[in-house]
Amino acid sequence: MKKQKVFVYKCSSCGREEAKWLGRCPECGEWNTLVETAAHSENSARLRRNEALPQTLPLSTVDPMEGSRVGSGIGELDRVLGGGIMKRSAILVGGEPGIGKSTLLLQIAAAAQTKGRILYISGEESAGQLRLRADRLGISADKSRMERIEILCTGNLEEIETVLNNVKPVLVLVDSAQTLFSADGGSAPGGVSQMKFCSFELISWMKEHDAALFLTAHVTKEGLIAGPKTLEHMVDTVLYFEQNDKTSALSGTADCRFLRAAKNRFGSVDEIGIFTMGEQGLSPVEDTGRLFLVRREGELPPGVATAAVLEGTRTILVEIQALTIPAKGTMSRVFSDKIDSGRVSRVSAALEKHLGLRLSDQDLYVNAAGGIRITEVGAELALACALYSARTGLALPADMVIAGELSLTGEIRPVRRLSGRVKTAANLGFSSFLGPAAPDHRTGEGTMQETQPSPELRTAGDIKSAIKLIFGGNSLETRQREKTSK
Ligand code: TYD
Numbered sequence: 239m240k241k242q243k244v245f246v247y248k249c250s251s252c253g254r255e256e257a258k259w260l261g262r263c264p265e266c267g268e269w270n271t272l273v274e275t276a277a278h279s280e281n282s283a284r285l286r287r288n289e290a291l292p293q294t295l296p297l298s299t300v301d302p303m304e305g306s307r308v309g310s311g312i313g314e315l316d317r318v319l320g321g322g323i324m325k326r327s328a329i330l331v332g333g334e335p336g337i338g339k340s341t342l343l344l345q346i347a348a349a350a351q352t353k354g355r356i357l358y359i360s361g362e363e364s365a366g367q368l369r370l371r372a373d374r375l376g377i378s379a380d381k382s383r384m385e386r387i388e389i390l391c392t393g394n395l396e397e398i399e400t401v402l403n404n405v406k407p408v409l410v411l412v413d414s415a416q417t418l419f420s421a422d423g424g425s426a427p428g429g430v431s432q433m434k435f436c437s438f439e440l441i442s443w444m445k446e447h448d449a450a451l452f453l454t455a456h457v458t459k460e461g462l463i464a465g466p467k468t469l470e471h472m473v474d475t476v477l478y479f480e481q482n483d484k485t486s487a488l489s490g491t492a493d494c495r496f497l498r499a500a501k502n503r504f505g506s507v508d509e510i511g512i513f514t515m516g517e518q519g520l521s522p523v524e525d526t527g528r529l530f531l532v533r534r535e536g537e538l539p540p541g542v543a544t545a546a547v548l549e550g551t552r553t554i555l556v557e558i559q560a561l562t563i564p565a566k567g568t569m570s571r572v573f574s575d576k577i578d579s580g581r582v583s584r585v586s587a588a589l590e591k592h593l594g595l596r597l598s599d600q601d602l603y604v605n606a607a608g609g610i611r612i613t614e615v616g617a618e619l620a621l622a623c624a625l626y627s628a629r630t631g632l633a634l635p636a637d638m639v640i641a642g643e644l645s646l647t648g649e650i651r652p653v654r655r656l657s658g659r660v661k662t663a664a665n666l667g668f669s670s671f672l673g674p675a676a677p678d679h680r681t682g683e684g685t686m687q688e689t690q691p692s693p694e695l696r697t698a699g700d701i702k703s704a705i706k707l708i709f710g711g712n713s714l715e716t717r718q719r720e721k722t723s724k
């Protein structure tokens with residue numbers, strides 16, 4: 239079959255490609271610059287350079303790359319990567335400016351358990367600045383580590399490639415993709431196509447030479463399109479650095495930074511890495527026990543419930559906070575960025591339907607202590623209890639941890655790994671645990687006996703009995719009476 243030639247319209251000024259002709263380039267705004275050119279992918283350009291005929295190979299003979307992972311030397315990063323840095327992998331680290339991307343890269347350079355040389359390429363900072371940072375991080379004290387790190391301060395791809403071929407590093411750290419440029423990039427420096435072209439060339443070099451690559455890219459509030467998103471398809475792993483809301487008065491905890499995988503060809507995307515930024519750079523937080531709880535003496539205020547949720551392989555306890563106030567507009571609204579607002583609406587609808595608790599005329603505010611984003615369904619029952627408590631003004635017992643999924647029918651569904659959640663609550667000294675009544679406790683009960691002192695396990699099959707169990711039998715009737723007397 240004859241292959242059809244594909245044409246695109248390419249801007250002679252910035253290199254942007256469009257499927258159809260336009261009078262004005264949408265990227266650089268120049269008029270009459272789009273010309274018809276034969277489309278060729280970056281891949282075919284490489285093939286042409288290699289001159290070799292493409293060969294297939296039997297799947298059975300392919301190297302399974304077992305044992306090709308090396309530890310990054312940073313436990314929390316290894317956790318997110320799925321057990322270490324994979325040889326021949328390209329890892330993109332995205333995040334807002336100031337979140338700690340450059341710091342993380344330098345710490346990886348210092349700690350990585352690789353044997354060969356490490357090349358740190360910075361187009362953002364001077365060698366002097368890097369040295370200052372290394373001193374601050376305490377890397378400089380370790381001579382053997384310092385000696386294997388080579389620094390190159392440029393964004394010029396041709397220079398970088400020359401150095402790569404000379405140094406032959408096993409680990410390459412590039413800060414940042416946005417500073418890369420090349421004479422062959424085809425458009426103005428700093429543009430998206432330059433960044434994509436240069437990143438692609440670096441990734442290809444690295445795959446051919448069995449190295450691993452870390453690449454940073456900043457996200458800007460306005461220019462999401464021009465940031466890391468445009469590189470996601472090229473790399474094996476995409477990590478995003480996020481920060482909790484330090485200014486939030488509700489989350490009275492330390493400055494935490496979360497490293498989440500948005501894409502991972504070599505591991506799960508459920509795991510998160512938790513760091514704090516201190517005087518000596520980023521330090522991993524392995525003991526997350528009390529990180530998302532608020533220290534208090536005595537009673538809980540209304541609107542607060544403690545949830546046991548799963549984050550990848552670990553269980554964390556999180557304080558969920560809710561506030562309800564009469565809606566200001568004709569439409570009630572949900573303000574919740576740590577728990578999906580669709581989920582908050584669904585849980586409040588279930589409360590309204592099955593308990594007769596009026597929430598549809600209220601504005602709902604929901605937050606999670608420590609600024610962690612919660613996506614796990616096991617937090618729904620605690621969310622329901624927090625909303626109920628906020629609306630009624632009745633506080634939950636301070637020693638209670640809650641886990642369960644709430645269905646639209648008001649039933650409480652079983653959750654995964656209940657025993658682990660109970661154990662975490664026990665370890666942190668909570669004395670009661672409210673969970674689903676449906677099976678799945680088989681393992682839970684065994685663990686309960688092992689942990690000393692174990693929390694009292696209480697179960698509820700639906701939201702009505704859960705509320706009765708927590709707030710006492712007449713709390714529902716009281717609500718009904720209040721409603722009718724208003
Ligand atoms: P940086 O890694 O430069 O962020 P990015 O590369 O993502 O823009 O780090 C930014 C912030 O971290 C900066 O405001 C200074 C702070 N910081 C510390 O608090 N402690 C440290 O040891 C270091 C190196 C930086």
Ligand code: MG
Nearest residue numbers: 339340362413
């Ligand atoms: Mg930086």
